[in-house]
Each structure stands twice: as C-alpha cells, then as structure tokens.
Amino acid sequence: MVWTRESLKIDLVERIGNHRFIVVSNREPYVHSSTSDGIACHAPASGMTMALDPVMRASGGTWIAAGTGDADPRTVDDHDRLRVPPFDPRYTLRRVWLSKQEEYAYYYGYANEGLWPLCHIVHVRPVFRLADWEIYQQVNQRFADVVCEELGDDPGFVFIQDYHLALLSRLIKERRPDVIVAQFWHIPWPNPETFRVCPQAKDLLLGLLGNDILGFHIRYHGINFLQTVDRFLEVRTDWENMSATKDGRETLVRAYPISIDFERIQELATSREVRERAEALRRDPRFEGMRVAVGVERMDYTKGIVERLEAVDLLLERHPEYRRRFVLLQLGPISRIKIDKYKEYNDLVYRTIVRVNDRWGDADWQPVHLRTVLLDLAEIVSYFQASDLCIVNAIHDGMNLVAKEYVASRTDEDGVLILSRFTGSSRELKEALLVHPYDIDELADALHRALCLDPGEKAARMRRMREVVRRNNVYRWAGTIVQDMRRLL
Numbered sequence: 115m116v117w118t119r120e121s122l123k124i125d126l127v128e129r130i131g132n133h134r135f136i137v138v139s140n141r142e143p144y145v146h147s148s149t150s151d152g153i154a155c156h157a158p159a160s161g162m163t164m165a166l167d168p169v170m171r172a173s174g175g176t177w178i179a180a181g182t183g184d185a186d187p188r189t190v191d192d193h194d195r196l197r198v199p200p201f202d203p204r205y206t207l208r209r210v211w212l213s214k215q216e217e218y219a220y221y222y223g224y225a226n227e228g229l230w231p232l233c234h235i236v237h238v239r240p241v242f243r244l245a246d247w248e249i250y251q252q253v254n255q256r257f258a259d260v261v262c263e264e265l266g267d268d269p270g271f272v273f274i275q276d277y278h279l280a281l282l283s284r285l286i287k288e289r290r291p292d293v294i295v296a297q298f299w300h301i302p303w304p305n306p307e308t309f310r311v312c313p314q315a316k317d318l319l320l321g322l323l324g325n326d327i328l329g330f331h332i333r334y335h336g337i338n339f340l341q342t343v344d345r346f347l348e349v350r351t352d353w354e355n356m357s358a359t360k361d362g363r364e365t366l367v368r369a370y371p372i373s374i375d376f377e378r379i380q381e382l383a384t385s386r387e388v389r390e391r392a393e394a395l396r397r398d399p400r401f402e403g404m405r406v407a408v409g410v411e412r413m414d415y416t417k418g419i420v421e422r423l424e425a426v427d428l429l430l431e432r433h434p435e436y437r438r439r440f441v442l443l444q445l446g447p448i449s450r451i452k453i454d455k456y457k458e459y460n461d462l463v464y465r466t467i468v469r470v471n472d473r474w475g476d477a478d479w480q481p482v483h484l485r486t487v488l489l490d491l492a493e494i495v496s497y498f499q500a501s502d503l504c505i506v507n508a509i510h511d512g513m514n515l516v517a518k519e520y521v522a523s524r525t526d527e528d529g530v531l532i533l534s535r536f537t538g539s540s541r542e543l544k545e546a547l548l549v550h551p552y553d554i555d556e557l558a559d560a561l562h563r564a565l566c567l568d569p570g571e572k573a574a575r576m577r578r579m580r581e582v583v584r585r586n587n588v589y590r591w592a593g594t595i596v597q598d599m600r601r602l603l
Contacts, residue, residue, distance in 0.1 A: 116584065116585055116587070116590075117587060117589035117590040117593050118377065118589055119168060119171065119172045119375075119377075119589060120172075121589065121593075122169065122172045122173075122589040122592060122593050123172040123173070123174075125593050125596070125597075126172060126173045126593075126596060129596055129597065129600040130173070130271060130596070130600075132268075132269065133268070133269045133270050133271055133294075134175065134176070134264070134265055134268045134269070134270035134271070135173050135174075135175035135176070135270070135271050135273070136175060136176050136177075136178060136261060136264055136265070136270060136271070136272045136273065137166060137169075137170060137175065137176070137177045137178070137273045137274075137275065138177075138178045138179070138257060138261060138272060138273070138274045138275065138279060138282065139162065139163070139166070139177070139178075139179050139274075139275035139276060139278075139279070140179065140180050140221060140225075140275075140276065140278035140279065141158055141160050141162065141163055141179060141180070141182075142158070142163070142177070142179035142180060142181060142182065142186075142207060142209065143157060143158075143163045143166065143167045143170070143177060143179070143198065143199075143207065144156070144157060144198045144199065144200065144207065145157075145158055145182060145183040145186065146183040146185040146186050146188070146189045147183045147184055147185055148184050148185045153185045153188065153189065154185075155200050156488070156490075157490070161300075161372075161513075161514075161515040161516075162275055162276065162300050164374070164491070164515070165372055165373070165374065165375075165515065165588050165591075166275070166592075167199075168375045168378065168588060168589070169588060169589070169592040170204070170205045171199070171204040171205060172204075172589070172592075173205065174204060174205050175205055175206070176195075176205065176206045176207075176208055176264055177198075177205060177206070177207050177208070178208045178209075178210060178257065178260055178261060178264065179207065179208075179209065179210065180209070180210050180211075180212050180217075180221075181194075181209035181210065181211055182217075186209055187211075190209055193208075194208055194209045194210075194211070195207065195208050195209075196209075208260065208264060210256060210257060210260050212253060212256075215249070216249055216252070216253055218452070219243075219245060219246040219248075219249035219250070220246070220249045220250045220252075220253040220278070221278065222450065222452050222453055223241075223243060223245075223246035223249070223250075224242070224243070224246035224247055224249070224250040225250070225277060225278045226450055226453060227240065227241040227246075227453055227455075228240045228241055228242045228246065228312070229277045229280075229312075230277070230301070230416075231455075232304065232308065232309065232311060232312055233277065233301045233302050233303060233304055234301065234302060234416045234509070234510045234511075235302070235304050235308055235510055236415055236416050236509050236510060238415055238455055240311060240312070242312060242313050242314070247313075247314055250281075251281060254279055254280070254281040254282050254285060254321075255281075255285060257279060257282055258282055258285035258286050258289070261282070261286055262286065262289050262290060265290060265293065269292065269293070270290075270293050270294070271293070271294045271295075271296070271596070271599050271600075272286060272293055272294070272295045272296070273296050273297075273298070273595070273599075274295065274296070274297040274298070274325070275297070275298055275300065276298070276299065276300045276301070277299065277300070277301055279297075280318045280321045280322055281317070281318070281321035282297075282321070282324075283295045283297055283321065283322065283324035283325040284320060284321045284322075284323070284324025285321075285324070286324070287324045287363075288324075294326050294599045294600075294602050294603065295324065295325050295326055295327075296325055296326060296327040296328070296329065296595060296598075296599050297322065297325045297327070297328050297329065298329040298330075298370065298372070298595070299322075299328065299329065299330050299335070299339075299512070300331075300372070300512050300513075301511075301512045302331075302335050302338075302510055302511070302512050303330060303335040303336070303338045303339045303342070304338060304342075305338050305341065305342075306338070306341050306342040306344075306345040306346070309342045310345075310346075315342075315346055316346050316347065319342065319343055319346055319347055320347070320360070322339075322365070323343070323347075323349070323358060323360045323363070323365045324363075324365075325365050326364075326365065326366065326599070326602050327365070327366045327368060327595070327598055327599060327602070328365055328366070328367050328368070329367075329368050329369070329370040329595060330367070330368075330369055330370070330512070331369065331370070331371055331372060331512040331513040331538035332369055332371065332512075332538045332541055333356075333369040335369075335512070336356060336367040336368065336369055339367055340353070340356065340358055340367055343358045344358075347360065348360075356368065366598070368598065370591055370594060370595055371513065371538060371541070371542060371586060371591065372512075372513050372515070372588065372591050373515070373518055373583065373586050373587050373588045373590070373591050374515055374518045374519055374522060374583065374587065374588055375587065375588050375589075376518075376522045376583050376584045376587045376588075377587070379491070379495060379519055379522040379523055380522055380523075380525060382491060382492050382495045382523075383495050383498075383499060383522070383523045383524075383525045384525055385492075387492060388492055388495050388496045388499065389499070391492070391493065391496035391500075392496045392497075392499035392500040393500075395496060395497065395500035396500050400441070400479075400480075400483065401441055401443075401500070403439075404439060404440060404441045405436070405439055405440045405441075405502045405503075405565050406440075406441055406442075406443060406500060406501045406502050406503075407426075407440070407441070407442045407443070407501060407502065407503050407504070407505055407561065407564075408442075408443045408445065408497050408498065408500075408501040408503075408504050408505070409422055409442065409443070409444045409445065409446075409504070409505045409506075410445045410446055410489075410494055410497070410498075410504075410516050411446045411506075411508075411516060412446045412447050412448070412449035413446065413447070413448045413449045413456070413459065413460050413463060413486065414449050414450075414456070414459070415455065415456070415459045415509070416508060416509050416510055416511065417507075417508050417509070417511075418507040418508050418509045418534065418551045419444065419463050420459075420462055420463060420466050421507060421509075421551060421552065421554060421557065422442070422444075422505055422507055422557070423442075423444075423463070423466045423467060423470055423482060424466070424554045425507075425554050425557035425558040425561060426440075426442050426470060426481060426482060426558075426561070427469075427470045427473065427474075428554055428555065428558035429558045429561045429562060430470075430473075430474045430481060432558065432562070433562055436565070437474060437479075437481075438478075438479045440481060440565070441479075441480070441481055441482070441483060442481060442482045442483070442505075443483050443485070443497060443501070444467075444482060444483070444484045444485070445484075445485050445487075445489060445494070445497060446485075446486065446489075447486055447487060447488045448460055448486050463484075464484075467482045467484055470482055491519075494519065494523075495519070495523045498519070498520050498523035498524065498529070499523055499524070499526075501529065502529065502530070502564070502565070503529060503530040503531070503532060503561075503564040503565070504516070504517070504520040504529065504530075504531050504532070505532045505557075505561075506520075506531065506532065506533050506534060506537065506539070507532065507533075507534045507549060507551045507557055508534045508536060508537050508551060509534070509536060509551050509552070510536045510537075510551075511534070511536065511537040511538065511539075512537075512538050513537065513538035513539055514533075514534075514537040514538065514539045515539075517531060517533050517537065517539040517543055517546070518539060518543070518583045521543065521576065521579045521580055521583050522580065522583055522584075524576050524580070527572075527573045527576045527577050527580070528569075528572060528573065528576065529572065529576060530546075530547060530564040530567055530572055530575070530576075531543065531545075531546040531547070531576075531579065532546065532547045532549060532557070532560045532561065532564055533546035533547065533548055533549070534548075534549060534550075534551040535548050535549065535550055535551070536550075536551055542582050542583075542586060543579050543582065543583075545574075545575035545576070545578045545579045546575070546579065547560045547563060547564055
C-alpha cells in the first residue's frame with residue numbers, strides 16, 4: 115500500500131483513539147515576523163519541519179516548539195496556542211518562550227557548537243561549555259513542563275524531535291510513566307570513541323533511554339547508539355531485538371528512513387506557476403543555453419559546498435569545452451552566523467566562489483551563481499525543473515531530503531542526481547551517481563558523467579528513484595512510527 119495523507123489520517127484516528135498526539139521540537143513549523151505591511155508568516159528552511167507539517171495536518175494534534183519570530187507573541191492566545199497553518203488550520207501550535215540567553219546557550223551553544231559537529235564527525239572541534247550544558251538542562255525541563263501541561267490527565271503519545279531535546283523523554287517519564295514516548299534523532303549518531311568526547315555523554319544517554327522508542331534514519335546509526343550505551347552504562351543490550359534495558363525500562367532502537375510528501379511536490383511540479391517559473395529561469399540570459407547544475411541547502415560545513423565548488427573548478431580545468439556552457443546555481447540561506455565556525459565557513463564559500471569565477475569567468479559569463487535567500491518550496495521546485503542535474507555531496511547527513519525533493523520534482527523523468535555516499539538517502543536512491551564527498555576528483559568526474567549521460571539512461575534512473583520515493587513517503591514514515599508506538603500500549 116502507498117501511504118497518503120488521508121490513509122494516515124484514518125490510521126491515526128484508529129490507532130490513537132482517545133490519546134493525545136503531541137509532537138515536540140525546538141524549531142516551529144510557522145514563524146511570524148513584523149514587516150512594513152504588518153505580520154507575515156513563513157515556514158522555516160528545515161527538512162524536519164517540512165517533513166512533519168503534513169503529518170500534523172493529518173493528525174490534528176498539538177506541536178510544541180520554541181517561538182522564535184519577533185511577532186510570535188502577538189499571534190497566540192492566552193495559553194500560547196494558535197491554530198496552523200494560517201491559511202488552512204488543521205492542528206494546534208503551542209509555543210515555548212526562551213530568553214536570548216537561553217537560546218544562545220542551549221541552541222547555538224550546547225546543541226550546535228557541541229552536539230552537531232560531534233555527531234556529524236566533520237573534523238570541526240565540538241565545544242562543550244558547562245554554562246551551556248546547565249541552560250540545555252533548564253530548557254529541556256521547560257519543554258517537559260509544557261508537555262505535561264498539554265497532556266493534563268489524558269493518555270497520550272509524545273513524539274520528540276532531534277538532538278536539542280535529548281533529556282526530554284526521561285523528564286516526561288518521571289512524571290507520566292504511562293505516556294508512550296518516542297524520539298527521532300534527525301542527525302547521525304557517531305561511534306562510541308567519538309561520542310566519548312562529550313563530557314556529559316552519560317547524562318545524554320540516560321536521557322535518551324527514557325524513550326520507549328528511539329528512531330534513526332538508518333540501522334547503522336542505531337547500532338552505533340547501542341554500542342555507545344553498552345560502553346558507557348550498565349544496561350542489558352539485546353542485539354537481536356535492537357533494544358537496551360535500563361532500570362527495568364526497555365528502549366527499542368529502530369530505523370525509520372524519513373521522507374517527503376511526494377504527492378504535494380509532484381502537484382507543485384505540474385502546477386502552472388512552477389512551470390512558468392522554470393521556463394523563465396531557462397530564458398534568463400545568464401543561464402540560457404547553459405547546462406545547469408543546482409545545489410540547495412543552507413550554508414553549513416556539513417553540506418560539502420566548498421568541495422562542490424572545487425569540483426566545478428576541476429571540471430572546467432579538465433573539460434574546457436564547458437566554459438560558457440555550464441553554470442552552478444548555489445541556493446540557500448546563510449545559517450547560524452552567531453557561531454564563529456559558521457562565519458568562517460560562509461567566508462570560505464564566498465572566497466572560493468570569487469576564485470573560481472575569477473579564474474574561468476568573463477564579463478558575460480560566470481560559472482557559479484550564489485543566492486543566499488530563503489526560498490519557498492515552489493521556488494525550489496522550479497529551480498529543480500530548470501536544471502540538468504542536482505548535486506547533494508554532504509560530508510555527513512542523517513538522511514538529506516533535498517535529494518528526495520529533487521527526484522519528486524522531476525515529473526519529466528529528466529535530470530541527474532549526484533549524491534554523497536555519506537547520506538542516508540544513498541541507501542534508497544541507488545540510481546543516483548554516488549560519490550565520496552571528500553574526493554574532489556570523483557565529484558568532478560561525476561559532474562562530467564552527468565552532463566554526458568544518455569537520455570534513455572537518465573530517464574530509467576529517474577523513473578526507478580521516483581518510484582522509491584513515491585512508495586517510501588513521509589506518511590509511511592509517520593504511520594510506521596505510530597503503529598510501533600501503539601503496540602506498546
């Protein structure tokens with residue numbers, strides 16, 4: 115069966131029954147900001163929120179998240195709630211308010227200067243400050259208070275998202291042991307030797323073992339987690355059942371490959387608006403008659419953007435026939451610029467673009483074009499349709515949904531996907547041109563191969579990848595997790 119929004123909705127109603135369904139994440143699905151024309155609402159650039167929003171529309175539950183927009187407080191009721199999406203309300207958003215100090219220490223500090231580089235193993239030294247850890251604990255407790263307030267005395271399912279809330283499940287279970295709690299870890303989990311760098315390793319592991327179910331994108335990350343627990347804590351590890359038992363409570367460790375709303379993206383791809391945008395891009399004088407490669411991600415050192423630029427440089431050196439015939443469109447907003455490593459990486463990306471363009475470009479043609487703006491999904495799909503190939507060469511990624519969005523966008527069964535072997539998506543999208551993200555030579559060769567690929571082979575590869583993404587969509591991901599939670603009642 116191919117899962118759909120409607121089939122998930124029917125399944126959720128049947129399985130959840132009179133239980134509350136609550137999703138908890140740091141990032142909210144809708145942000146309200148002040149503009150000269152009043153209050154504007156936008157969806158953040160987040161694969162996690164884009165994946166979960168259609169699930170919540172189907173479930174009609176409550177999503178608890180930190181309010182980050184400057185106009186957010188003006189849009190909620192007396193209980194910090196509002197109905198979303200604003201144009202078609204389907205579920206409740208409950209906002210948690212954090213001070214600037216809390217946001218800086220908990221989000222930018224402990225989560226993204228510490229856990230993010232630690233788990234991605236990208237050779238950026240993680241930073242763990244005791245003051246950040248103390249705020250991280252406080253914020254997790256704040257979220258636990260709000261979850262329990264929303265639950266009241268009702269039975270419920272609580273679905274926690276990601277590395278910002280590693281302590282939350284245990285805090286909830288201490289007050290509501292009857293509630294079924296699952297957590298999905300959206301980033302990789304490293305091996306035990308790497309994880310021991312974290313000074314609070316045992317506390318984090320104990321927090322995560324408060325879950326009834328702990329999900330990862332791929333089985334390999336789940337194995338790494340169990341090996342880490344086995345190394346650091348006195349637990350009973352059941353390798354056959356993929357679980358760990360601590361103090362009589364069993365945590366099931368499972369692989370749930372996250373995905374996208376295939377049908378929604380396909381509908382966008384066939385819409386008049388997107389088709390016209392794509393045609394306009396093809397007629398743009400900067401791109402007209404060019405072979406166009408596209409990369410879409412926020413500026414992050416895990417995404418391999420510098421390596422991608424170096425590969426373009428090498429492609430033009432080895433194959434000068436692509437001069438004035440090839441462009442790379444690099445799209446996506448700047449990210450986490452309050453963190454020094456991100457500032458340094460942004461500067462490195464800009465310097466590399468200038469060097470490549472100065473070496474190969476001229477007054478009428480530049481090989482690399484950068485747009486550091488937040489694009490909505492319709493705009494992204496139009497860029498995908500206007501391109502000849504998409505490059506996803508992340509240094510390390512739990513899944514990477516851009517690869518799946520590109521495949522879903524290509525209703526014409528054209529285009530080529532170049533994909534890093536170090537992404538979870540590479541386990542499913544085997545018809546992509548798979549590359550080692552550190553190997554610039556291999557990436558340059560893949561670019562050349564993509565540009566020369568026979569149209570029949572391109573169509574066959576894209577057709578097979580589209581079928582994989584169509585079947586393994588976000589509704590199947592959510593439905594499988596809810597089914598497993600329901601079995602624990």
